[in-house]
Amino acid sequence: MSTTTGQRPMRADARRNYERLLAEAKVSFREHGADASLEEIARRAGVGIGTLYRHFPTRLALQEAVYRDEMDQLAAKAYELAETAPPEEGLAAWILTISEYACRKRGLTQTLKAVIDLHSETFIRCHEDIERAAGTVLTRAQEAGTARPDLRPRDVLRLAHALSVASERAPEDTELLLSFIMDGLRPRP
Amino acid sequence: MSTTTGQRPMRADARRNYERLLAEAKVSFREHGADASLEEIARRAGVGIGTLYRHFPTRLALQEAVYRDEMDQLAAKAYELAETAPPEEGLAAWILTISEYACRKRGLTQTLKAVIDLHSETFIRCHEDIERAAGTVLTRAQEAGTARPDLRPRDVLRLAHALSVASERAPEDTELLLSFIMDGLRPRP
DNA sequence: TGCCAACCGGAGGCTACCTCCGTATTGTTG
DNA sequence: CAACAATACGGAGGTAGCCTCCGGTTGGCA
Known part of the structure; x- marks a missing residue:
């Protein structure tokens, strides 16, 4: 005590x-x-x-x-x-x-x-907006053949989140990590 | 907007x-x-x-x-x-x-x-105290042969936590869940 | 230009934070 | 048991933030 x-x-x-x-x-x-x-x-x-x-x-x-x-x-x-x-x-x-x-x-x-x-409707709305935005960038990359066709917008968001967590303590490795991710997104030849 | x-x-x-x-x-x-x-x-x-x-x-x-x-x-x-x-x-x-x-x-x-x-020393100290307390109850059950000897105090704490999560929405099932847990703690014959 | 709906600002009443110091209580000593 | 430190109490008071309310100002339209 x-x-x-x-x-x-x-x-x-x-x-x-x-x-x-x-x-x-x-x-x-x-x-x-x-x-x-x-x-x-x-x-x-x-x-x-x-x-x-x-x-x-x-x-x-x-x-x-x-x-x-x-x-x-x-x-x-x-x-x-x-x-x-x-x-x-x-x-x-x-x-x-x-x-x-x-x-x-x-x-x-x-x-x-x-x-x-x-008040969660706000968050739902925002999430939808962001997914839509992710969709435009992703679709374009898919049409150009540089991203796997089975990728969904939410996958992109999750990868971004993972990157942010992984690079938090070591920001100097961010670029390297991003390159790994981008490699993984490319279609298998 | x-x-x-x-x-x-x-x-x-x-x-x-x-x-x-x-x-x-x-x-x-x-x-x-x-x-x-x-x-x-x-x-x-x-x-x-x-x-x-x-x-x-x-x-x-x-x-x-x-x-x-x-x-x-x-x-x-x-x-x-x-x-x-x-x-x-x-x-x-x-x-x-x-x-x-x-x-x-x-x-x-x-x-x-x-x-x-x-201020985390407080939390560390408290955690040690609780583990010690868990130890006394556990050791006694182990000596009586009603709990597996490889159980550690922290395992007891984790199970308690799991029980609290599991029974939150259905408090009426708490007793049943607890009996499952206690069965699991007993030594294999 | 003149009008009115829309909009502005901040005073005011309230509560909470935290400090400071005069007063009261405790327990110890002769 | 009396008297005195040491210790502890309480709350006034100054500051700041919350939120409301309303007299005054401004923008836009005829």
């Missing part, structure tokens, strides 16, 4: 507030995501905003503390099961615990996903 | 401001990510904040417009190449264009990644 500075133990009131803040932060982050209002967390913990900032100088510090606490809980559950449950049952129970935790975490992002999905 | 309402064409000043906003938004989002200040975008475009909100009622609307514009540019490049460059060269050039765009986009997130990496 990081409720001690590594030196003297925290004063009683300090420790109490630290724990309240952590508990409220956990709830708020769950409800509103990583952008939850720090002032509201302090408010709900019945604590001044200054106190929050003293214990957690940074939003990231608070997020880390919450994360760390959740991990501690999962670990504690394992040790508890190892002592109280029959071996196989214990293992199964713990796997279930972890799985549920992961589900809950993933659920969080779905609020954001819903917003994006709502 | 969405610079028309689908009805009458925009007034000259409206169109001018729309385009300035779009240009500045592109720069700001590139520099500061999706959380860039809308007021600063308006300021840099030399336009009142009200004007920004009239054209783009929502942060998402502005982001979508920027995205759409970038896609239009990529598509335009394809049509241009199809008319001016030899077929094969045109195809290669376009693949390169797309690849570079994807690289630039990916570079954006690295600012955020740097922050996270900086």
Whole structure:
């Protein structure tokens, strides 16, 4: 636990507030995501905003503390099961615990996903446009006999994406990689 | 283009401001990510904040417009190449264009990644803790002869993760899935 | 030129961020 | 148990961003 500075133990009131803040932060982050209002967390913990900032100088510090606490809980559950449950049952129970935790975490992002999905027609439209554009360049190369006839526009896009990933760390090799790709696109003689 | 309402064409000043906003938004989002200040975008475009909100009622609307514009540019490049460059060269050039765009986009997130990496010791520590915890439950099951001896703690964690993914849409099947997993963990007779 | 619909700008009310310092609480020592 | 550091608290206050609303301005058309 990081409720001690590594030196003297925290004063009683300090420790109490630290724990309240952590508990409220956990709830708020769950409800509103990583952008939850720090002032509201302090408010709900019945604590001044200054106190929050003293214990957690940074939003990231608070997020880390919450994360760390959740991990501690999962670990504690394992040790508890190892002592109280029959071996196989214990293992199964713990796997279930972890799985549920992961589900809950993933659920969080779905609020954001819903917003994006709502507007996804834009993305669909854009994708269609780009495929059409890819089609014109590709068709022309195919008609000139320099590209395999079975290539589809989406293949071109995927290759471009692959190239961007491959050449990210070594931009000086981009040209070489591109030449490999272009070789691969040519019809077999 | 969405610079028309689908009805009458925009007034000259409206169109001018729309385009300035779009240009500045592109720069700001590139520099500061999706959380860039809308007021600063308006300021840099030399336009009142009200004007920004009239054209783009929502942060998402502005982001979508920027995205759409970038896609239009990529598509335009394809049509241009199809008319001016030899077929094969045109195809290669376009693949390169797309690849570079994807690289630039990916570079954006690295600012955020740097922050996270900086604090990644926390995550490493947590991961170690959890593996240790997994170890205790697993070892016990192995000693009791109900789990294969070649299982490692990380395998347990991965299975738990897989279970969470698999059971997300059908929580009622979780128990059944778990029983499959547990069967798989048992030593071969 | 004159008119009106379309458009502009930014003040204003709100919330959140983060800092700073006077005040209050704790626990330790005589 | 009293008194005093050391420690911790709280929230005012200055800044900035969000978004709305409306009096004033401008462009385009007759």
